[in-house]
Amino acid sequence: MTTTPPVVEFDQVSKGFGDVRAVDGLSLALHPGETVALLGPNGAGKSTTLDLLLGLKYADSGTVRVFGTSPREAIVAGRVGAMLQSGGLMDEVTVAELVGLACELHPRPYRPADVLARAGVTQIADRKVDKLSGGQAQRVRFALATAGDSDLIVLDEPTTGMDVTTRRAFWATMREQADQGRTVLFATHYLEEADAIADRVLVLHRGRLLADGTAAEIKAKAGARRISFDLDGEIDEPALRTLPFLTTLTVSNSGSAAGSGPTVRIQSADADATVHAVYALGLYPRNLEVAGLGLEQAFVTLTAAEEARTS
Numbered sequence: 001m002t003t004t005p006p007v008v009e010f011d012q013v014s015k016g017f018g019d020v021r022a023v024d025g026l027s028l029a030l031h032p033g034e035t036v037a038l039l040g041p042n043g044a045g046k047s048t049t050l051d052l053l054l055g056l057k058y059a060d061s062g063t064v065r066v067f068g069t070s071p072r073e074a075i076v077a078g079r080v081g082a083m084l085q086s087g088g089l090m091d092e093v094t095v096a097e098l099v100g101l102a103c104e105l106h107p108r109p110y111r112p113a114d115v116l117a118r119a120g121v122t123q124i125a126d127r128k129v130d131k132l133s134g135g136q137a138q139r140v141r142f143a144l145a146t147a148g149d150s151d152l153i154v155l156d157e158p159t160t161g162m163d164v165t166t167r168r169a170f171w172a173t174m175r176e177q178a179d180q181g182r183t184v185l186f187a188t189h190y191l192e193e194a195d196a197i198a199d200r201v202l203v204l205h206r207g208r209l210l211a212d213g214t215a216a217e218i219k220a221k222a223g224a225r226r227i228s229f230d231l232d233g234e235i236d237e238p239a240l241r242t243l244p245f246l247t248t249l250t251v252s253n254s255g256s257a258a259g260s261g262p263t264v265r266i267q268s269a270d271a272d273a274t275v276h277a278v279y280a281l282g283l284y285p286r287n288l289e290v291a292g293l294g295l296e297q298a299f300v301t302l303t304a305a306e307e308a309r310t311s
């Protein structure tokens, strides 16, 4: 029986630049058909990880395999389409010429007219590449990444600079690509995109994998919930600060229902215990709400906790 190798496999991969360990003992495997978001604060190692995966940088130690081969071999075989953050667009050529060239170079090319249409750049096909707006240039990069039938599509912050309509169209197209069985890996700073689009989220922090799971699992891993309620009259903030399992507390006078007192917002590692303690303080919270964290808050909580643990 033959087993299919993972689409991407990092085994204990490290890459440093001087004193900086941009990628630090990273191990992970991506499987066919997954749509995976790579999240992390600035400098977490996302771009370096993607560069290693694309054979643009070499690991100091560990191995990177793409479809069971080296990144270079996978790329030469046309199995990987990539859209990088910046650069990469030639000057003095038109959009149509550049996309046409990308199609010619791809072992399993699509028709250039279809590639232009899918990326929404047919209207600007005759324009010189160095005369494009930021969002238009992003669309052209997208066209280059989808010039042929690749099994893995790698996107580094693909929607930066795109307007809302373009962004929607972009993700609709990516969803189609994923539905056809392709693996899509994208780095992003837009956590709502990761939440909405990815079926798996990898959180990188200082070159290490801090969390790996569905967006729901990442939120659960952050282990915190949001509590909010209104109080009448004066607030005894020092007393509120003694509440158990409290990680953050904010009190605001704006945004609460008309006629009521301040609104208290709490993040707690054990919402049940915290709410019980609110009553035990003799308070009568109104409009009480308890909710899970959004991916963004979960991300901030996880990376801040790791920052505190390692510094």
Ligand SMILES: Nc1ncnc2c1ncn2[C@@H]1O[C@H](COP(=O)(O)OP(=O)(O)OP(=O)(O)O)[C@@H](O)[C@H]1O
Residues within 6 Å of the ligand: 017, 020, 021, 022, 040, 041, 042, 043, 044, 045, 046, 047, 048, 049
């Ligand atoms: N060519 C390089 N020379 C020196 N340091 C580098 C180089 N490339 C990356 N680094 C450093 O490696 C670390 C990881 O950088 P990387 O660009 O991979 O992070 P990132 O997660 O993509 O960040 P961002 O979200 O800001 O794009 C950073 O500290 C960065 O300064």
